[in-house]
Amino acid sequence: MSVCRPAAGRFVRNRRGNITVTFALACLPLAYVIGCGVDCCRVAQLRSQLQASADAASAGSIAKASPGLRAAFVMMSDGPVAIGVADALDIFNMRMVGLTGYTLDSMIATVTKRGATLTAEVSFSAHVQTAFLRMIGRPAVTVRGASTTSAKLPRFIDVFVLPRQFAADWR
Numbered sequence: 001m002s003v004c005r006p007a008a009g010r011f012v013r014n015r016r017g018n019i020t021v022t023f024a025l026a027c028l029p030l031a032y033v034i035g036c037g038v039d040c041c042r043v044a045q046l047r048s049q050l051q052a053s054a055d056a057a058s059a060g061s062i063a064k065a066s067p068g069l070r071a072a073f074v075m076m077s078d079g080p081v082a083i084g085v086a087d088a089l090d091i092f093n094m095r096m097v098g099l100t101g102y103t104l105d106s107m108i109a110t111v112t113k114r115g116a117t118l119t120a121e122v123s124f125s126a127h128v129q130t131a132f133l134r135m136i137g138r139p140a141v142t143v144r145g146a147s148t149t150s151a152k153l154p155r156f157i158d159v160f161v162l163p164r165q166f167a168a169d170w171r
Contacts, residue, residue, distance in 0.1 A: 084111030
C-alpha cells in the first residue's frame with residue numbers, strides 16, 4: 001500500500017503523460033459511436049432480410065407453378081385469391097425461420113385477380129432491438145417494407161399442369 005501512494009502522487013503531478021489521459025477519455029465516446037454504427041448495420045441487415053422475404057413471397061405466390069396462379073386461372077370473376085395469400089404468408093414465414101433479433105408487428109399479403117392480371121402485394125412492419133442506441137432512448141427501431149408483383153394470366157394452360165380436380169373441368 002505504501003508503494004502505491006508515492007506512485008499515485010507522481011502520476012498526478014506528472015504532466016508528460018497528459019495525452020494518455022486525454023486519449024482514454026476520448027475513447028469512451030468513440031467506442032459508443034462505433035457501437036451505434038454496429039446497431040445501425042444490424043438494423044439494415046435485418047431490414048434487408050425482411051425485404052428479401054417479402055419480395056420472395058410476392059413473386060412466389062403468383063409464380064408459374066403456384067397454387068395461386070392455378071386458382072386465379074379457373075376463377076370466373078375478379079377478386080381476391082385466398083390460396084395465393086396463404087402461399088405468400090407461408091413463403092415469408094419459411095424464409096424468416098431461425099432469424100432472431102426482431103419482432104414482427106404486422107405482415108399483410110393480398111393476391112388479387114383483375115381481368116387477365118394477377119397482382120400480389122406483401123407489406124411488413126417490424127421492431128429491431130438495439131444495444132447501444134438504447135442508451136440514448138432508442139431501445140428498438142421500426143423497419144417497414146413492401147413488395148408488389150404482377151403477372152399476366154396465360155391465355156391457355158396445359159391440362160396436365162393443373163391438379164386433378166381442375167383437370168376434370170377442362171375435359
